[in-house]
Amino acid sequence: MRLFTTRVLSLAVWLVAAPWLVLPAAAQYSPPSTPPGGEDYHIELAVLGWRPTPFFIISSESIGIPGTDVDLVQDLGIENKLLWEARLVLRPARKHKFRVHYLPMTYTADTVVQREFVFNALRYRAGLPVTTEATLTTWRVGYEYDFIHRDRGYLGFLADLKYTDVNVQLDSPLGTEFTKQGAPIPSFGGTARVYATPQVSVTGEMTFFKVPESLSEEYGGRYFDYDFYATWNATKNVGVQAGYRSVDVFYEVELDRGDLQFKGWYLSGVVRF
Secondary structure (H helix, E strand, O other): OHHHHHHHHHHHHHHHHHHHHHOOHHHOOOOOOOOOHHHOOOEEEEEEEEOOEEEEEEEOOEOOEOOOOEEOOOOOOOOOOOEEEEEEEEEEEOOEEEEEEEEEEEEEEEEEOOOOEEEOOEEEOOOOEEEEEEEEEEEEEEEEEEEEEEOOEEEEEEEEEEEEEEEEEEEEOOEEEEEEEEEEEEEEEEEEEEEEEOOEEEEEEEEEEEOOOOOOOOEEEEEEEEEEEEEEEOOOOEEEEEEEEEEEEEEEEOOEEEEEEEEEEEEEEEEEO
């Protein structure tokens, strides 16, 4: 179902954007003599506030004892909170962009265990007080090539290298236990932007990667990220964005597993030079 949804969303982006970008200029409204306000830059910096709904399940083994799937939201009381992300775009030429994103995510919670589970070979029984700290730090470094670029928008290809460090720690009368996983993940996808007016644009982008199951029975993973947002450019140097983003990460390392999903709306300020 997730793959089907991905394909439908991707097809929708291309169907909406392609007619505006591929048709001859004569078939569209007369383009402005200068680029839209949001396209006249070499450096773009955005800082956004994002309040996603978390879905966070982990399993951690120790000394050969498999762990239980622990839901950090339902079992340990993690709640959604406001997060911050920084995005930097370097644009040396019209069709070429180098992008760096930094997203730190830290969740903490104090709760009393409601159901029994096993984590790092320890059995956490109902009634046990537990303090949880979950930290996810993601760096995203990528390249974008806009193979179609018009005054009304563009279509482009994305190639990213994402590094997500996942660290979950449980403190209880049993002691302190933690699990930590991190690995670079390549991903590929596309992006499209359409200008409704010279000041307002709508952008969509998706990137995806999955480790083929045939490569290993003990290691696996996927990363799926989509982002849709509208931008209002007050001037060519300043803009405001509003959008919806979803990040879906799954990893499997021997007997350790994690299924992490974060979805929600965000607001962002943008400056360009």
